[in-house]
Amino acid sequence: PYDRMRKLFRRISADDFTSNENDKPYYLMKQMKQLSKIDSQFSDEHKLYDFSVLLSAGYETSSFAIITALYYLGNNEEIQEKARNEVNMILNDKENDIMDYEDILKLKYLECILNESMRLQPPIPGFGYEAETDISIDGYKFSKGTQILFPLHVIHMNEEYFPNPSAFNPDRFFNQNLCEFDGAFMPFGKGSRTCIGSRLAMIVMKHILAKILYYYSWRHEGNKDDFRVEVTIGATVKSPVNLTFLRLPKNKNNDYK
8 A cells, every 4th residue: 555655646746737737636746746736755755655644644543532522422312403503613614515624624622522522522532752861750750762652531631721631521622722731631742742643633534423413313321331442552442333314405505304
């Protein structure tokens, strides 16, 4: 697969884009080419690696985040309906159900739902960092070069930042700058090595959930305590997620009956 991606990348990269100046699928490649002009060390191999990460590395983690969001919304009908109303405000004014980038950015509450889902069930269990200098934290001393693991399941349950931390409450994030959580919430990591695809992942997840909310309502069937997640390098849902979906009827104006 990597060899095929390499060939595709080189074929696209060789295009001078003169006939595709406004073609959105080529936008990423155009930006990478521009970066190459600024930074001569940004080689084709660097571009290929970043391109591969953006397209493939977030597949499992994004899928996990969407599944957990569906689960939590299936257990919280009022929150689900509030999210649906936000989606309807955008799509009901359109002649079709196609959302563009600007539409997706407007889905603020849906982003809160995804953030709260990732707080409770982080797709990645933790991140490793290396101490650049000798440091002391709350009386614990760490020598330069010490490998330090940040377990997100612990960090994301900090009651100082998240009162009643076990509850699913997307309103925690509404009108909040994520920087205000000061490292208490970091599903994509933090600092200079934060996930390169975090913005793309959020856009994709919001788009998928918005379409599901627009066309379906659903509820979770069964005991909430049966929901189980296995954590290794990443997180995987290990129990059946029994959701019952109901297709929402529309009239010719695309409004709900």
